[in-house]
Amino acid sequence: MGKKGDDTRKLIKEKACSLFAKKGFKNVTMQDICKETGLSRGGLYRHYDSTHEIFSEIIDALMSRQDHELSEKIEKGCPAVQILDEILERYKREMMDRAGSLSVAIYEFYSEHQINREDHALFRQYRYSAEMWKNFISYGIERGEFKKVDCEEIIDTILFSYQGVRMFSTIVPIDEQIPQRIIDHIKKTLFI
Numbered sequence: 001m002g003k004k005g006d007d008t009r010k011l012i013k014e015k016a017c018s019l020f021a022k023k024g025f026k027n028v029t030m031q032d033i034c035k036e037t038g039l040s041r042g043g044l045y046r047h048y049d050s051t052h053e054i055f056s057e058i059i060d061a062l063m064s065r066q067d068h069e070l071s072e073k074i075e076k077g078c079p080a081v082q083i084l085d086e087i088l089e090r091y092k093r094e095m096m097d098r099a100g101s102l103s104v105a106i107y108e109f110y111s112e113h114q115i116n117r118e119d120h121a122l123f124r125q126y127r128y129s130a131e132m133w134k135n136f137i138s139y140g141i142e143r144g145e146f147k148k149v150d151c152e153e154i155i156d157t158i159l160f161s162y163q164g165v166r167m168f169s170t171i172v173p174i175d176e177q178i179p180q181r182i183i184d185h186i187k188k189t190l191f192i
Contacts, residue, residue: 009047012037013061016054021100025055025108055109058102063128070136080140081191088183095165095179103167130155137190146190154189157182 015036019028028051034044048054073083094100110125133155140146161182168174 005047008039008043012039012044012047013054013058016051017058017102020055020058020105021102023105025051025105028105052109055105059106059109059125062102063125066129066132070132074136074139080136080143080145083136084140084187084190088186091162092179092183095162095169095182096174096176098169098173101166101170103163104170107167126159129159133158140190145192147192149189154186157189158186161186 012033016028016033019032019036023032030041030044030048030051033039033051033054034041037044070083070087130152134151137146137149137151137154141148165174165179165182
């Protein structure tokens, strides 16, 4: 696919992401995406067969971006404390961003098909995120910047607190102190 095709796919994903954040996964149609992008049905279907395919690419890109960001900073030897501060500040902004949250859409997307836990896409995504965090926390421990902690415990605290607040914030406004308390707890648990 050429640059024009790549640009069109990027536009589709950007506009669809906003729709998914506003309406959830189940309430977004290909027609909605056509209206938002200005593409004809044929133009949209030249690039994607379904909202499922578009959303899958959006989620894969989000996961890949975070993994790449962490890996790149670790390879450069950046201080673990600095990396964690940056990630947690972004998480704080995202927890407070009701309009930009994909939490409801993610829940709807992954709850579509109830299958064996090990085969479930959301569980695979959790394992992938947990492994990424485990590598990062181990990096911080090896550098002497983080306490020796139970990695699984702190990973669950990070991932489920973050996603829980994001999900809850789409339903009701939350006090900005809630994300701050979570971040403070994570730092207190990890920092020496």
